[in-house]
Amino acid sequence: MGKQIKNSAGSKALTLTAWLIALVALFPFFMMVLISFRVSGDAYEPFYYIIKPTMENYKTVFLHKNYLDWYSNTIVTVVITILLRLLVTLPASYAFSRLKFKGRGFILGLLLATMMVPGETTMVPRYLYFKTLHLLDTKWSIILPEITEVFYLMLMTEFFRSIPEDFSEAARIDGCSHPRILSSIFLPLSGPSIATTVLFSFINIWNNFLDPYLFINSIDKQMITPALKFFQERGGANIPVQLAGASLAIIPILILFTVTQKYFVAGVSSSGIKG
Amino acid sequence: MKTKLTKSNLRDARTGYIFILPFVVLFAVFKVYPLIYGFAVSFLGRNSIRTVSDTTFVGLENYVKVLQSNSFWTSLEKSFQYALIYTVVVMVGGFLTAMLLNRKFRGRTFVRTMAYLPYVTNVIAIGIVLKYLFNPTKGPINAIFRAFGEAGPKWFSSPDLALPMTAIIGAWLAMAFNTITILAALQDIPNDLFEVADIEGASGLQRIRYIVLPMISSALFMLLTITVINSFKSYTTVVSLTNGGPASSSRVLSLQIYEDAFTYMKFSIAAAEGTLFTLIIIAFNKILDKVRAVWENR
Numbered sequence: 001m002g003k004q005i006k007n008s009a010g011s012k013a014l015t016l017t018a019w020l021i022a023l024v025a026l027f028p029f030f031m032m033v034l035i036s037f038r039v040s041g042d043a044y045e046p047f048y049y050i051i052k053p054t055m056e057n058y059k060t061v062f063l064h065k066n067y068l069d070w071y072s073n074t075i076v077t078v079v080i081t082i083l084l085r086l087l088v089t090l091p092a093s094y095a096f097s098r099l100k101f102k103g104r105g106f107i108l109g110l111l112l113a114t115m116m117v118p119g120e121t122t123m124v125p126r127y128l129y130f131k132t133l134h135l136l137d138t139k140w141s142i143i144l145p146e147i148t149e150v151f152y153l154m155l156m157t158e159f160f161r162s163i164p165e166d167f168s169e170a171a172r173i174d175g176c177s178h179p180r181i182l183s184s185i186f187l188p189l190s191g192p193s194i195a196t197t198v199l200f201s202f203i204n205i206w207n208n209f210l211d212p213y214l215f216i217n218s219i220d221k222q223m224i225t226p227a228l229k230f231f232q233e234r235g236g237a238n239i240p241v242q243l244a245g246a247s248l249a250i251i252p253i254l255i256l257f258t259v260t261q262k263y264f265v266a267g268v269s270s271s272g273i274k275g
Numbered sequence: 276m277k278t279k280l281t282k283s284n285l286r287d288a289r290t291g292y293i294f295i296l297p298f299v300v301l302f303a304v305f306k307v308y309p310l311i312y313g314f315a316v317s318f319l320g321r322n323s324i325r326t327v328s329d330t331t332f333v334g335l336e337n338y339v340k341v342l343q344s345n346s347f348w349t350s351l352e353k354s355f356q357y358a359l360i361y362t363v364v365v366m367v368g369g370f371l372t373a374m375l376l377n378r379k380f381r382g383r384t385f386v387r388t389m390a391y392l393p394y395v396t397n398v399i400a401i402g403i404v405l406k407y408l409f410n411p412t413k414g415p416i417n418a419i420f421r422a423f424g425e426a427g428p429k430w431f432s433s434p435d436l437a438l439p440m441t442a443i444i445g446a447w448l449a450m451a452f453n454t455i456t457i458l459a460a461l462q463d464i465p466n467d468l469f470e471v472a473d474i475e476g477a478s479g480l481q482r483i484r485y486i487v488l489p490m491i492s493s494a495l496f497m498l499l500t501i502t503v504i505n506s507f508k509s510y511t512t513v514v515s516l517t518n519g520g521p522a523s524s525s526r527v528l529s530l531q532i533y534e535d536a537f538t539y540m541k542f543s544i545a546a547a548e549g550t551l552f553t554l555i556i557i558a559f560n561k562i563l564d565k566v567r568a569v570w571e572n573r
Contacts, residue, residue: 010479011378018375019382022389029392031415032404044413092298099291100284107299114306116560120510120529121552124536124545125313128327145305148298178290207397209511214537228399229515239407246400257395261388264395268452269459 036244043239057244067245069220070227074206077139077223082201084147086194093156094182098168108157111150120210127214141215142223146205152197155267159193160186196267199260203253224249310553317547324540337547347548349523350531351555357442357513357527358506364446365502369453370495374483376454377461394451398444402515405444406431434524437517441525445512449505453498460494461487496567503563507556528552 035043037053045051061067095101096108119126126145127136135141163186171181206225213226222230231245257264317338320331341347376387393401408414409430420427431437468486477485488495510529513519519526528548536545 014375014378015380018378018380018386021372021375022386025389025392028401028404028408029396031408032401035404035407043407044410044415046415046418088297088301091294095291095294099287099294101288101291104291107295111302114310116504116557117310117553118504118508118529118556120508120532121549121556122309122313123529124532124542124549125316126309127536128316128321128542129309129312144301148302148306150302153298178287178294203395207395209397209399209515225397225399228403232403239403242403243407246403250396250400253395254392257391258388261391264391265455268455 032243033247035240036247038240040238040240057238057240058248060238060241061245061248064231064245066220066222066227067231067248070222070224071249073139073221074224077142078202078205080139081143081146081205082198084143085149085152085201086197088147089149089152089156089197090187090190091179091182093153093160094178094186096153096157097160099178111153115150123210123214130215136215137217137221139216139221142205142208142211145211149201152201155197156190156193159190163189192263192266195260195263199256199263200267202256206253313546314550316543317550319543321542321546322540322544327540327542333543337543338551341544341547341551346531347528347551350526350528351552353438353526354507354509354528354552356438357445357509357525358503360439360442361446361449361506361509362499362502364443365450365453365506366495366499368446369450369498370457372450372454373457373461374487377458390454391451393448396448398448398512399515401448402444402512405516409440431517432521434521437521438525441509441513441516444516445509448512449502453502456494456498457491460491464490496571500560500563500567503560504556507552 031047034047036057037055038045038051039054039056042049042051096104130136130141135144167185168181171185176184208223209225209229212223213229216222216226219227219230228246228249232242318332318334319329320333320336321327321329322337372390376383376390380386408416411417411427411429411432416430417427428436430440464486468490469482472482472486508529509527510533513525513527513530517525519530529552532545532548532552535541535548
């Protein structure tokens, strides 16, 4: 918009503001990495203060007896959750988008309605209930409830709805069964949607703080994000070490995000919200 | 032909149920049941470590206690203050950022990527560096104030600023979702509308008021609903930045629930608070829906 104000002072100011937003977003990450290479005594020197970078903080993090446990626990949990999530969500989305059965709209509506209840209001019953199921202090206390997220059901259902009816009709006439249509027609077409699901699942489970914080007690079984808080509290006031731990903890998501940014944007804008 | 069709319809329906069964069962067991369980626990007497498996029905006792306690109302108010600031910042900030990033300028792709960056990270990790940056005595932000001979605000350790600060940081981290959605909605506005505006000599603000806002209003309402739902999820942000302090000035309801349950072992009291909070959020969303319906039919 605003073709006539191109190159005017106003236009320059707007571009500058956009760049400012980007720099404000980048600055904390920049500082995080920068300070993580300093010795503790230099932590509060200004950012342009040149020091000889040290790897000591990263060494401290890696030598911490649990840091690598937290990392691998999180990766294992994320991978299992994503696989089970796809396995359960794909057929359900196919049914909601393609098959007619009694109560379809009602069930979908009910699932959607629960989305407005924030998990933190139910932390007490979830804790007590998982305790009776003997799920506490295992990764299953994170995985099992995470398998069914309505957000991903909606994402896939919306996508399946956009696949032309003719595709499945033709296959039906040829005598294809529904599992067959799902696996050999819908699945090959859903690459982008599955990529979006994988990316968002990865980010959300990796960043989840409250659930592992509540349900996992043993420090060697903890996930990386809540462990960072522990690391912060027990690691003493050594800010560069804390920042080294935090930098290492967000690297996987940053890499994943930059590589698959296309799917990230597509995922947000196709989640049926655009109206 | 007709019987064959119904037969295949029946088969379709059966496949439909089988396909949704795993999802629905897991959802019922791990998502819906805890809600009902919490409701049930709120009527029991599980208010100490010895009574954690107690099944004595105490009626509305827990609710009476909660509704009579000052801390419930104070922390509920804090939750709503957080929600209000969060919603305003996410909605306004998300819209303005989208408008800025929708323009063509050099480095737009890079700027967009950077603007989405906070959304993919978590507040626990980024909180460590934010507390460093906003450290009132040693941090680089207050160094700017000191350069002008001022001490500068105390940010997270100021009773007046702690809650607004956490809400703003929470909003800043979440804003990109709105920005991306609005950017996509802006793409759908027909270009001729802007061409007409060019001919008529409309100002930038007039374009926003008469073209952009009406054209993306349905997207904005959907985003408002989602933002309001998310605005009540303040636990992680508050815990990582202020832990409810200083002097419980940022102690939102979810922190109170956590403390009642896991510090004082008052599980039934905490379950009652959780149930009340859920009901308040649902009621609030219903009111918002009504407002939206009235607005759209005006």
